[in-house]
Amino acid sequence: MVPNDMHPSSIQDGKMHHEGEKFHSARGTGAISKNLPLSEVNRHCIPEDCWVALNGKVYDLSEFMDRHPGGPTTILAWAGKDASKFFNEIHKGVKIDSYLRPESYLGDLGVDESLMSEEFWHTLREARIVEVREEIDRVLSQTADNFHKADSIPRLLQDKKTDPQLKTKLQRLETQKRAALDSEDYVKAMDVKKEIERILADQAHAHLHDVPLDIPNVSGGIPLSEVARHNKPHDCWIAINKTVYDLTDFLLHHPEQRNSILAWAGRDASPMYDKIPGRFPSKQWMDFFMRSEWKMGDVGTEPPKDPAMEQLKQLHDELRRLEGPSKEDIEAAKTAVKVPGKTDAPTLSEESRFPKLAEISAGKELPFFTRAEVAKHTTADEPYMIIHNRVYNLKPLIGSHPGGDDILLTKAGTDATKDFEVFEHSEKARVQRDRDMLVGQLVPGENTDWSAEATVAQVVGEEISEVGRYMKYKVTDVAVAAVGWYIYKTLQNTKPLSQFTYSRALRHLHLIM
Numbered sequence: 001m002v003p004n005d006m007h008p009s010s011i012q013d014g015k016m017h018h019e020g021e022k023f024h025s026a027r028g029t030g031a032i033s034k035n036l037p038l039s040e041v042n043r044h045c046i047p048e049d050c051w052v053a054l055n056g057k058v059y060d061l062s063e064f065m066d067r068h069p070g071g072p073t074t075i076l077a078w079a080g081k082d083a084s085k086f087f088n089e090i091h092k093g094v095k096i097d098s099y100l101r102p103e104s105y106l107g108d109l110g111v112d113e114s115l116m117s118e119e120f121w122h123t124l125r126e127a128r129i130v131e132v133r134e135e136i137d138r139v140l141s142q143t144a145d146n147f148h149k150a151d152s153i154p155r156l157l158q159d160k161k162t163d164p165q166l167k168t169k170l171q172r173l174e175t176q177k178r179a180a181l182d183s184e185d186y187v188k189a190m191d192v193k194k195e196i197e198r199i200l201a202d203q204a205h206a207h208l209h210d211v212p213l214d215i216p217n218v219s220g221g222i223p224l225s226e227v228a229r230h231n232k233p234h235d236c237w238i239a240i241n242k243t244v245y246d247l248t249d250f251l252l253h254h255p256e257q258r259n260s261i262l263a264w265a266g267r268d269a270s271p272m273y274d275k276i277p278g279r280f281p282s283k284q285w286m287d288f289f290m291r292s293e294w295k296m297g298d299v300g301t302e303p304p305k306d307p308a309m310e311q312l313k314q315l316h317d318e319l320r321r322l323e324g325p326s327k328e329d330i331e332a333a334k335t336a337v338k339v340p341g342k343t344d345a346p347t348l349s350e351e352s353r354f355p356k357l358a359e360i361s362a363g364k365e366l367p368f369f370t371r372a373e374v375a376k377h378t379t380a381d382e383p384y385m386i387i388h389n390r391v392y393n394l395k396p397l398i399g400s401h402p403g404g405d406d407i408l409l410t411k412a413g414t415d416a417t418k419d420f421e422v423f424e425h426s427e428k429a430r431v432q433r434d435r436d437m438l439v440g441q442l443v444p445g446e447n448t449d450w451s452a453e454a455t456v457a458q459v460v461g462e463e464i465s466e467v468g469r470y471m472k473y474k475v476t477d478v479a480v481a482a483v484g485w486y487i488y489k490t491l492q493n494t495k496p497l498s499q500f501t502y503s504r505a506l507r508h509l510h511l512i513m
Helices: 038-043 072-077 084-090 118-141 153-158 164-182 186-201 248-253 255-262 283-289 307-323 327-336 356-361 371-375 405-411 417-422 427-437 452-493 499-512
Strands: 049-054 057-060 105-109 235-240 243-246 295-298 384-387 390-393 438-442
Touching: 038 049, 038 118, 049 072, 049 084, 072 164, 118 307, 153 164, 153 307, 164 186, 186 248, 235 248, 235 255, 248 255, 356 427, 371 384, 384 417, 390 427, 427 438
Parallel strands: none
Antiparallel strands: 049 057, 057 105, 235 243, 243 295, 384 390, 390 438
């Protein structure tokens, strides 16, 4: 929600007004202050409309979700919530803004109660909805078309006029695409994308939308608006020095560089050119990695746009943000999403779910480690970690882990099985892990049973321990309060010292010192 002082709004003669407060017209929440209450964030909790609060700021992560190095499911699990604690544990020191487009930042979290209440904020939102609808009707009345067509899949899925059967098909395919991205199967994700385009190109649906399906003729250059459409790991275009490159194939074979490249997917990375020698995008990197077949064409000028249609597009985007997803969409999303946390323990042993792992360790005599021995290996030179009762030396992963080195080093020396399963690593990643980093196994007496029956008991036990920890903190608070109250009452009832007693006390102190 980027403030714009040029469009204040007030309630006066049927319009919005509030003494002592200056309101701003902003993306999606026009006529409302630049801060967002958590109750508003809570409403935007579906894949096409995914808001997340991080360290006092609110972001729309709908666009970023598919290119998140940890996969879209992790972000979707925190849709409509404050994920600050979870984010800081996983990505300590990471600046999320460097990976997002500027328009992803919506505003600060929390309404200033001295200026307006949370209830009044929502009153303003409802009033702005009425204003935007009236403005849409006014613009439509002045254009040849009597309705506005969605020009992207997220907009099509949020459009209330979309055919329910078409919407169901697209949602099913989008779910398959997210599952493929979670498992880093970018070939499968690309196949799903092609299937979506095939459905939209069908004559039964083609007239219902304006979603671009074909790559435009590049003879006149590729506009940056077209580059922006290709912003996913399975479809990654980047502009560098007035040239557009398709780096999709590079991402498939160089997972260690996905973070730096996906940060610029669908964008012009020229401002960062040669800022860090040897890293993307730099001359050294281009000379070493770039291939001629990845060049798509030169950056071209933007095609002319109909001002009325652009205004309609902005108004519809604002209306979607103000209204948020329907209750039906929210309920459907809630039943399909799980939040990482206490109940995310794997329900089957790893080898039962991924049979190829047994082939890696077959015939090997792995040395035994105790948990105490593993706990000693916490440095970057020898970071050990326990996953599914096996011990791994993560040093080969330092510098190339898609989630960053901090997440590895903070968990070094510990049993990270649950954290590992939260991110649903693919079988390919697990096989590579066992092949390159497996150094031993836990002594049998310290193994954890990850079978389905044992997992239930472990989760229940963890719930109890959380309750116990909470009660311990509360008892401590009560004890501190009781001591404070006792001291206060004691000082109130203490009689003042006489002048004689006070003088004798000073003399004794003088002799002692």
